[in-house]
Amino acid sequence: MKKIVLTSFALVGLLISTSCGNNKKEAEKVEVEKEQVTPTETESTEKETSESSTIVAIAAANENFTTLVAAVKAADLVETLNSAGPFTVFAPLNDAFGKLPEGTLDGLLKPESKETLTSILTYHVVSGEFKAADVVKAINDNNGSFVITTVQGGNLTASLDGDSVILTDSKGNKSKVVLTDVDASNGVIHAIDTVVMP
Structure with missing residues (x-):
């Protein structure tokens, strides 16, 4: 019985750490996506400013x-x-x-x-x-x-x-x-x- 309980806790711990790892990866992914979007928006703004003074x-x-x-x-x-x-x-x-x-x-x-x-x-x-x-x-x-x-x-x-x-x-x-x-x-x-x- 103790073995079953310990195994269950180990599985839960593994799931939690995997879940946290996935959340961290998701957060990193979102951060990277934000970084990729920002220069494009800046370029777009610069283009609009440039075109407004041609x-x-x-x-x-x-x-x-x-x-x-x-x-x-x-x-x-x-x-x-x-x-x-x-x-x-x-x-x-x-x-x-x-x-x-x-x-x-x-x-x-x-x-x-x-x-x-x-x-x-x-x-x-x-x-x-x-x-x-x-x-x-x-x-x-x-x-x-x-x-x-x-x-x-x-x-x-x-x-x-x-x-x-x-x-x-x-x-x-x-x-x-x-x-x-x-x-x-x-x-x-x-x-x-x-x-x-x-």
Whole structure:
């Protein structure tokens, strides 16, 4: 009888210790799972923060760029301009689009004009981040004018008129930089007063 009782206690003890061991392992497993989830959540938060300060997000938050943002969406360039970059964007203000001949903008926003619109918009984008001081230095270092190659593949010529940077497009039209160095997480924006054309 004593042997049976002792054996029973031994079995109960074994079950309790096994159970405790399993609980401990479960707790460790949950802790490991928590550790694995945390970096993903952090990365997600960083991504959201990064995307909330991209060139597109900053332009979308500024009422002076509503036409530009509508054009970027129509050309399906949101994802591109939200990417890592960095980019320098010479961003036309709403008034700049208003200077286009009547009906031009409406025509460009139509689905069948997507290729032309994309060409025009990417003509305003330069690969790399160039602050106003960099642009002015490049102009001064190159005898008063500096040729900029755009993402579209065409060239813009930057020059100075007093303290203002002037962009001359391939057709000879001029645009003045009216606001500089608007920082974004993936580059910089300079506002211009006229749409430049490739």
